[in-house]
Amino acid sequence: MGKSSARRFSGPLLYAVPLLFLLVFLAYPLLVIMVPAFTTSGGALTLGNFIGLLSDERSLSIIRFTVLQAMVSTLITILLAFPGAYLISRYRFPGRSALLSLTTVPFVLPPLVLGIGFISIFGTNGYLQSFLDMVTSVLSLPSPTVGILYTKEAIVIAHVFLNFPLVLRILYSRFNTLDEDLLNASRSLGAGPIMTFFRVLVPQMRYSLVSAASLVFTFCLLTFGVVVVVGGMANATIELEIYRQFTGIFDDPKAGVLLAVEMFIVALSTGVYLWSSRKKDIGSRTSRGAGLRLDRAGSRKPLRMVLIILYASLLLLLVVGPMAAVVHDSFVEEVEGEEEYTTRWYRTMLSRENDPTIGVSPMGAVLNSLMFGFLTVVLSVPMAVITAYAIDRRPFRGKKLLDGFLLFPLGVSTIALGLGMIKGFSQGWPGLAGTWIAVLTVHTIIAYPLGVRAVLSVKRSIPDDLVRASRTLGASRLGAFLSIELPLLLPGILIASVFAFTISIGEFGATLMVSSPEYTTMPLALYKFIAGGRDFGSATAYSTILMFVTFTSILAMDLMARKSTKGEVGI
Amino acid sequence: MYTVLGDSGSGKTTLLKLIAGFIRPNSGRIIIKGVDVSDLAPEKRKVGMVFQNYALFPHMNVLKNVMYGIDRRNRDPKRYARRMLKIVGLGELEERPVTLLSGGQAQRVALARALAHDPDVMLLDEPLSALDASLREGLRRELRAILKERGITSLYITHDQMEALSISDRIGFLDRGRIFEQGAPEDIYWRPRYERTALFMGICNIFKVRRMRRGRIFTEIGEIPWTQEKPELVGIRPESFFRDGSGLETRITVMSSEYRGNVQVVFGKLGNTTIKAVLRSDGYHAKGDDMVLFFDHGSVIPLETGEE
Numbered sequence: 001m002g003k004s005s006a007r008r009f010s011g012p013l014l015y016a017v018p019l020l021f022l023l024v025f026l027a028y029p030l031l032v033i034m035v036p037a038f039t040t041s042g043g044a045l046t047l048g049n050f051i052g053l054l055s056d057e058r059s060l061s062i063i064r065f066t067v068l069q070a071m072v073s074t075l076i077t078i079l080l081a082f083p084g085a086y087l088i089s090r091y092r093f094p095g096r097s098a099l100l101s102l103t104t105v106p107f108v109l110p111p112l113v114l115g116i117g118f119i120s121i122f123g124t125n126g127y128l129q130s131f132l133d134m135v136t137s138v139l140s141l142p143s144p145t146v147g148i149l150y151t152k153e154a155i156v157i158a159h160v161f162l163n164f165p166l167v168l169r170i171l172y173s174r175f176n177t178l179d180e181d182l183l184n185a186s187r188s189l190g191a192g193p194i195m196t197f198f199r200v201l202v203p204q205m206r207y208s209l210v211s212a213a214s215l216v217f218t219f220c221l222l223t224f225g226v227v228v229v230v231g232g233m234a235n236a237t238i239e240l241e242i243y244r245q246f247t248g249i250f251d252d253p254k255a256g257v258l259l260a261v262e263m264f265i266v267a268l269s270t271g272v273y274l275w276s277s278r279k280k281d282i283g284s285r286t287s288r289g290a291g292l293r294l295d296r297a298g299s300r301k302p303l304r305m306v307l308i309i310l311y312a313s314l315l316l317l318l319v320v321g322p323m324a325a326v327v328h329d330s331f332v333e334e335v336e337g338e339e340e341y342t343t344r345w346y347r348t349m350l351s352r353e354n355d356p357t358i359g360v361s362p363m364g365a366v367l368n369s370l371m372f373g374f375l376t377v378v379l380s381v382p383m384a385v386i387t388a389y390a391i392d393r394r395p396f397r398g399k400k401l402l403d404g405f406l407l408f409p410l411g412v413s414t415i416a417l418g419l420g421m422i423k424g425f426s427q428g429w430p431g432l433a434g435t436w437i438a439v440l441t442v443h444t445i446i447a448y449p450l451g452v453r454a455v456l457s458v459k460r461s462i463p464d465d466l467v468r469a470s471r472t473l474g475a476s477r478l479g480a481f482l483s484i485e486l487p488l489l490l491p492g493i494l495i496a497s498v499f500a501f502t503i504s505i506g507e508f509g510a511t512l513m514v515s516s517p518e519y520t521t522m523p524l525a526l527y528k529f530i531a532g533g534r535d536f537g538s539a540t541a542y543s544t545i546l547m548f549v550t551f552t553s554i555l556a557m558d559l560m561a562r563k564s565t566k567g568e569v570g571i
Numbered sequence: 572m573y574t575v576l577g578d579s580g581s582g583k584t585t586l587l588k589l590i591a592g593f594i595r596p597n598s599g600r601i602i603i604k605g606v607d608v609s610d611l612a613p614e615k616r617k618v619g620m621v622f623q624n625y626a627l628f629p630h631m632n633v634l635k636n637v638m639y640g641i642d643r644r645n646r647d648p649k650r651y652a653r654r655m656l657k658i659v660g661l662g663e664l665e666e667r668p669v670t671l672l673s674g675g676q677a678q679r680v681a682l683a684r685a686l687a688h689d690p691d692v693m694l695l696d697e698p699l700s701a702l703d704a705s706l707r708e709g710l711r712r713e714l715r716a717i718l719k720e721r722g723i724t725s726l727y728i729t730h731d732q733m734e735a736l737s738i739s740d741r742i743g744f745l746d747r748g749r750i751f752e753q754g755a756p757e758d759i760y761w762r763p764r765y766e767r768t769a770l771f772m773g774i775c776n777i778f779k780v781r782r783m784r785r786g787r788i789f790t791e792i793g794e795i796p797w798t799q800e801k802p803e804l805v806g807i808r809p810e811s812f813f814r815d816g817s818g819l820e821t822r823i824t825v826m827s828s829e830y831r832g833n834v835q836v837v838f839g840k841l842g843n844t845t846i847k848a849v850l851r852s853d854g855y856h857a858k859g860d861d862m863v864l865f866f867d868h869g870s871v872i873p874l875e876t877g878e879e
Contacts, residue, residue, distance in 0.1 A: 465626035469681075471613035472591055472620040473640025473688050479614070483639075487630045 009477065014390035018383055018406050018448075025441045026409060029420025030259070033242075037256025049253040053261075059241070059254065063261060066237040069152065070220035073159035074213050077167050080160065082209075084311040085171035093308055101558065102319050103169040106162055108499070108550050109323075110506025112523045113543045115229030116530070117322020118158050120329050120540070122148045127325055150232035158230045159223070163216045164318050170215070174208035207279040214273035218266055224415055224509035225523070229530065238262045239509070243415050259416045270411045274404075323547055330540035345541035357535065358525040359517025365525040366545065369505045372436075372521060376443040376504035377497045383444070384451030384496045385489070388459050391452070410449045417442060418513025438514040439521075446510065447503040451496030458492030459485075498557040502550050522546055572718060574727040574735040576771060577745035583728045586745070587694050590726065591618050604691045619685030619723075623697045625677040627669040633680050634665035640688035655683040658717060674702045675710055682714065686721070693718060693725040699734065711738055732771055736760060744768050751877055765877040766804055774806040774872065776846050791844050792821050795868055802873030809836070811870035812848035820865050821846070828856040839864075 040046050053059055088096065106114075121127045129146045136143040148154050182204070186196040224239045233240065238258050245255040333342040349362040358365060391403050421438055462485060470480040508523040515524065522542050529539040577583045588594045590601060592613035600609045608616045619640075627636050637652040645651055656662055659679040664672070672680065678698055685693060698714070699707045715738040718725050729735055735742050736756045743753035744767065752759070752768045763769045766777060778790040783801040787794045790805055823839030823846055835852045838845055839862070848864055856862055 463624065463626065465622045465624055466628060468591070468593060468613075469620060469622060469626035469684075470628070470639065471593070472618050472690075472694075473684065474614045474642075475639075476612070476614050484628055 009389060009481075011390065011393055014386055014393075015402065015406075018387045018390065019402075021383065022406065022408070022445065025421070026412065026417065026445050029417055029424045030263075030412070032420045032424040033259050033416050034256045034263075036253045037260050049257050050260075052253075053257050056254075059258060062236050062238060062241050062258070065152070065235070066221060066239075066262075067265065069155050069159070069237070070217050073156045073163065073220045074216045076156065077160050077163045077216055078209065078213055080314070081164055081167040081171055081212075083307070084315065085168050085175055087304070087308050087311055088168075089172050089175035091304065091308060093305075095312070099312055099315060100169075100172070102315060103165040103172075104554055104558070105319055106165050108502040108506070108554055110225075110502075110508070110523055110546055110550070111162060111223060112225040112229065112506070112508045112526055113326065113546055114162055114322055115158065115226045116526065116539055116543045117326045118154070118161065118226075118230050119149065119530075119536075120325035121322060122146060122154065122157075124149070149230065150234065152231065152235050155227055155231040155235060155237075158226050159216075159220045161318050161322065162223070162226065163219060165315065167212045167216060168315065170212040171205070171208055174205060178204055207276045210276040211273055214269045214276065218269045218273065218411055221262065221266055221269070222411065222413055225527070229527070239413060239415050242413065242419065243509075243513075245419070255416075255419070259413060262413055262416075266411045266413075326540050326543045326547070330537070330544045333537060345537040348538060349541055349545070358520050358528045360520045360525075362525070362538070362542075364518075365520050365522050365542075368519055369522040369546075372439055372443055372519075373501045373504040375440050376447055377500045379440065380444045380448035380451055380500045381493060381496050384448050384455050384500075385493065387448070387452045388455040391456060392459055407449045407452060409445045412446075414442075414446065414507070414509035415513065417445070418510035421510075421514050435516075436519050439511055439519055442510040442514055443504040443507055444500075446507060447500040450499045450503065454495040454499060455489060455492040458489055462488050495557050498553045502553050505546065505549060572715060572725045572727055572738055572740050574729060574739040574742045575745050575750075576729065576732065576735050576742055578730060581745040582748040583730075583745055584696060585748075587620070587696050587726070587728060590692070591620055591694055592616050617689065617691040618694055619688050619690030619692070620694045621678070621681050621685050621696065621698045623701055625674075625681045625701075627672075627677055627680055627684075629668075629670055631669065632665070633661065633667050633669060633672070636669060636680060637665075637684045637687050640684060642689065652683075652687055655687045656680075658686070659683045659713075675706045678702065678710065679713075682717070686717075686723075690723065693723045695725060695727045697728050697730070700729070700731070707734070714738065732773065744771060762872065763806075764875060766806075766874045767877060769806045769872065769874050774808050776809065777804050777806045777874065778844065779804055791842055792846070793819065795819060795871055797868075799873065803876055804874040806872045806874050807866060807870060808872075809847045809849040811866050812846075812850065812864040813866070814850055814854060814862075814864070816865035816867075818865060818867050820863050822861060822863055823848075825856045825858055825860045825862060827858060837862075 037049050038045060038047070040048065088099065119126065123129070124146065126146065128148075132146065133143045148157070178201070182200055183196055186200045187193075191199065221237075222239065223237075224243070227235070227237055228240060228243075233244070236244070238261070242255050242258055242262075330345055331341050331343065332339050333344055334340075349366070351362055354361050354364075360368065387406050391406070393399075421442060425438070466484055466488075467480045470484045471477070475483060505521070506523060507521075508527065511521055512524060512527070515521065520528075522545070526539050526542050526546075529535040529542070575583055575586065585594065589596055590603075592608070592611060592615075596609060600607050602608070603616060603618070628639065631639070633656070634649070634652055637655055638648050641648040641651055653662070653665065656665060659682055661676060661679050661683065664676065664680075669677065669680065678701075681698070695714075699710055702710065711734060727735075727738065736759075739756055741753060742756055742759050743750045744765075745751075746767055752763065752765050759768065760772055763772055763774070769777060776792075778792050780802055781789045783789070783797060786796060786798065788797045788801060788805070792807070795805070821841060823841045826838045826840055826845070828838075829836045830852060833852060835850045835854060835856075837848045837850060837856055839848065840846075846864070
């Protein structure tokens with residue numbers, strides 16, 4: 001067979017662009033942090049630091065805690081979400097599709113905003129407290145103080161808030177591809193509903209369960225913003241500890257060791273995720289695609305109805321609760337012990353005066369975020385398209401590894417990235433630290449892998465023959481790309497843009513490290529309001545604006561997703 | 572119109588890809604209208620291609636699709652495109668988004684689009700196999716008429732023997748990358764040379780010739796008078812057998828008998844081989860019955876194996 005026509009886009013060239021970018025701005029900073037872990041102060045290679053880790057009780061307990069909280073969070077989330085996903089996929093009820101769109105929210109909601117919402121609800125003056133006060137005063141009982149904030153439990157609860165909708169969505173979409181005939185066959189062979197559930201249904205779900213669990217586990221390991229806001233600095237995860245190296249004592253080898261351990265664990269869980277998400281469960285192959293038959297809820301069993309209402313409420317609470325709390329709080333001010341409605345916080349936001357707490361004017365922070373968001377789109381979307389083209393080629397030796405590296409930022413520690421950027425680029429090189437370039441590159445690196453997935457999934461649905469047809473009609477390879485592929489890729493590109501934008505405006509950890517006061521973004525301002533100035537009001541106003549911008553973007557994304565041939569975009 | 576017939580895996584699509592320019596040949600050259608195009612990119616060769624799945628651009632309507640390949644120097648591409656659409660009989664559909672077309676309409680638009688490009692050669696990759704049987708016949712005739720009328724040399728790929736017979740000026744048989752036999756449809760049908768060709772044309776009763784002596788050849792189906800050279804194999808069409816008659820006969824044991832409305836298809840055992848006979852449908856044969864089949868020695872076709 002002849003060689004492939006050299007009229008395709010050159011493979012090495014395609015790979016070169018994202019590869020170069022990642023090597024310089026991702027691999028290098030991470031290496032800067034990790035190398036001290038493997039060397040002595042004299043420069044010799046050693047594993048001594050790792051051995052030293054074994055006797056460092058503090059570090060060991062941090063690692064233990066990090067893994068433990070991730071496991072517990074994952075377990076609780078799965079147990080909560082599984083029945084919910086089943087119910088929603090099985091039964092039709094009013095508001096079902098609205099409920100489903102809610103599950104998209106956490107993908108793009110800045111985790112920091114969730115943290116603020118958490119404080120709103122679970123804080124000492126939060127809604128939970130007020131609710132308990134009200135209930136106990138009615139019952140004439142002493143009112144308990146809500147002491148959830150800044151505990152280990154708070155971290156777990158916050159993680160459940162964050163991940164419940166995601167797991168629900170993953171499991172739900174798997175339930176939808178189940179072959180109902182398998183269940184019917186089981187029943188016809190004499191198994192009752194409970195036996196069928198455990199012996200036929202659940203085994204069908206095993207890969208999705210593993211996939212969802214490993215994904216949530218990875219997220220829970222890498223979160224920073226939520227953990228620091230909700231758990232405080234006392235309950236340290238690995239991410240927090242690495243951050244501490246920056247703000248406090250600078251113990252190079254220790255930071256490197258912790259990072260290496262974290263990356264190792266993340267590599268394992270990401271590997272499990274990639275493996276399990278590729279598995280097609282048996283049954284989905286033989287399925288006619290109809291999925292489980294939808295019954296009208298409550299047709300015969302009121303218990304089902306109750307359960308559905310329960311889960312719908314739970315979902316609403318976990319997703320909408322924090323957001324509603326924040327929005328409400330942003331319009332409220334405590335004046336002489338009484339709560340009054342006000343637009344004070346929003347009015348201060350319009351001020352262009354420099355606010356010492358955050359380093360810029362409040363308006364300035366908003367503008368910074370928008371600017372970085374826009375620039376991130378401009379940078380990351382073309383890179384995502386190029387990467388998608390690089391990945392969607394015939395396999396060659398080592399390709400899987402290469403592609404994995406290109407998508408590596410999905411599982412990277414944002415704190416380490418930021419820290420590495422500062423350390424790596426502050427000496428010799430043009431001081432990138434503190435410049436807008438540093439912020440931009442960090443945002444681009446974090447945002448672009450999700451864009452790659454969006455573009456890739458659309459690209460794969462374009463039939464090969466279209467490009468061939470256009471070539472026979474006289475178009476060059478580039479011409480074919482511009483006139484045929486690009487218009488058809490548009491839905492994927494738009495989704496990638498929305499992802500890039502929302503991730504950029506919500507990014508906290510890495511931005512915290514690399515930016516300087518005049519480039520403060522909204523999440524940074526948010527954090528500084530709470531941590532430094534105790535200005536909760538402004539924090540809630542910022543959060544509300546962040547949410548507003550995020551949601552308009554999601555709406556746009558949903559409309560685009562509906563326009564393309566597939567109804568939903570898989571992540 | 573040259574049709575390439577072959578099974579899947581024979582290399583039909585590869586052949587088209589080579590001519591169109593999507594693959595470069597390892598050796599040898601490709602010459603179109605006297606010009607060596609082997610090193611030219613696809614867009615520089617003047618080939619028109621019609622794909623099995625139409626490959627219409629989904630984000631353009633019918634007219635835009637047809638206009639896509641029209642020479643830039645053409646002063647009124649819209650008019651030219653409309654003319655092409657009229658030729659294929661779709662004059663009124665120019666505004667229609669291509670995703671709303673039926674299979675037959677889509678394929679016609681694909682043809683119009685390729686024609687508008689003014690190709691030197693037209694490549695058709697199983698253009699009708701995605702369509703219903705009833706549609707295929709009519710569209711087949713139209714395709715041939717249009718291409719003949721415009722005098723465009725065409726290469727047609729199919730695995731359907733009947734399609735090949737009805738539209739071609741010449742048929743070539745592809746097997747494992749080589750054309751091992753080619754010729755006009757009638758010649759191929761009545762006098763195929765190779766066993767593989769015969770099988771393609773529906774001659775499934777093929778027998779080895781053991782020896783020849785004194786004007787007769789000895790085969791599994793019996794002795795047959797023979798005036799020519801000794802052939803390697805002989806083949807007999809299923810339609811060449813009759814229940815009664817004179818001349819050569821052979822005895823079989825019925826294995827199955829299938830009623831197909833206008834004919835009865837009988838499979839019978841003869842020694843170690845199976846014979847397929849297509850007979851008139853007014854007779855029934857039970858499994859296990861012995862029956863006699865008559866055939867004329869003129870319907871015995873000499874064949875070669877073609878193995879090297």
